[in-house]
Amino acid sequence: MDANLRFWRAEGASFWQRLLLWADVLDPLHLLKSADEIKQARLLLENSEKTQSEPTQNQQTKEAFLLSLACVHPDTGKIIPFLFRPPAFLPVTLPLVISSSLQLQAKQIFLCQFAFHAYTTGFTLLNGNGTAKDKENSIEQKQIFLGLGAVSYAALLGAFPFIFMDRYKLKSPITQLIVKRLLPAPLFGLMSAFTVLAVRSPEFENGIEVMDRNGKVLGVSQKAGEKAVKETALSRGILFGTTFFLPAVLMYFVERRKTARTPRALASMNLLLITTVLAGMLPASLGIFPQCGEIKREDLEADILSSTEETVLFYNKGI
Template structure:
């Protein structure tokens, strides 16, 4: 089992443990590390041969693991491109979320959401499960085609409220509230989950590798792949749906209270709210489910049941 998955299994069993670990892994300063530093960190971890049965107290080992968790794919052992590493997700997605939340023309809204979904879909593809079976089809033209189709569809759906507001005169305050303020959040969350499911569909179509507690691969499971994709899609929907919804609720009550009167000040407060919610929700959403996923033996395919007597098996959930 890869050291990254070993660490997640040892120190990421509870939500609070995962949250604290993700809060450290998402440090943007980890992005400045060179490929040589990452390679040395991996060698340091492997040379120490730590079983990770106990929490890490050595600061040098902890820093090496943080660099490994933030930069290396646990299935392929490849260094992840800088723009698609977990610490880069917030700095890149935040301005895209802010721009996508603006009440723009439908054409501009479509473009902004297209760029947003392009980045998040690329992030999902690169950080998904990359076991040996998955590598065989991860770059197939069909998967790229599906991804582009999902991006275009998600951008169109996201621009629908703007299209209706611009094309039709909506006189009812309730209708304006629903279309302008309430509808975009669930739409964005739903489309983020949709793109995750589409781009990682080969994982539940062809299966992903499952391992025993010693890290030995015992088979390839479609059910484990389905579970991994479902959990990732739910966490992504929670992240961006909340990042759209909570600021709008806060701004609604702020306008009702008449605390901030000028449009420029309202825009600044709204931007700060989106930044705060997205920053707080990112480690929360990533911590919703274990990174080293667990699946009961009874839930697996019959051909895997005959290969092991382990009651629980493990897999890389992906991000």
């Protein structure tokens, strides 16, 4: 079992522990570390005699773990490309989310959402479970093809209400409320989950590796793959659905107050709300499900059942 997964298993048992860990892992300062520093951190972990079944007390070792969690894929052991590492997720998605939330024309909304879904789909592809595609290049090619289709569909569906409203010149207050206030949050959340399901669908079609508590690979399970993908899709949908919903609701009540506010002040408040909600929801959504996922023995396929007597097996959920 990779050092990253052992660390998550040892120190990420509860939601609160995972929340605090993700808050540390997502520190943008990890992006300033060089490839040599990352390799040295991994070497330190490999040479460490400490067992990761116990909480890590050594500060140097813990910092090495955080750097490894932030920059290294647990299945392949390779360094994740710079812009697609977890610490880069917030700085890159924030301007894309803000631009997608602005009251723009339909074509502009389509382009903004296309850029957003293109990035998050690339992030999903590079941070998903890598055990299957590491062995078969055709799986990765299929994921890229599915990702392109999912990005185009998600951006088009996200802009469709605005296209429909402009096409039929629907300017009534109730239409404005539905299209600009109520629809964006569920659509954004659903499409974010949809792109995860699309690009990672080969994982539950072909299965992912499951391990015992000692890290020994016992086989490839479609059921574990399905569980991993669904958990990731749900957490992504919650993240961006909430990020669109809460600021919109709060701004609605702010705008209804009779206290005079300039458009610039309202826009600044909206940006602040989106930034605050996204920054708070990111570690919370990532921490909903354990990164080192667990699946009960009786939920697995028959060939794996016959190879072990352990009641719980483990897998990499992906991000």
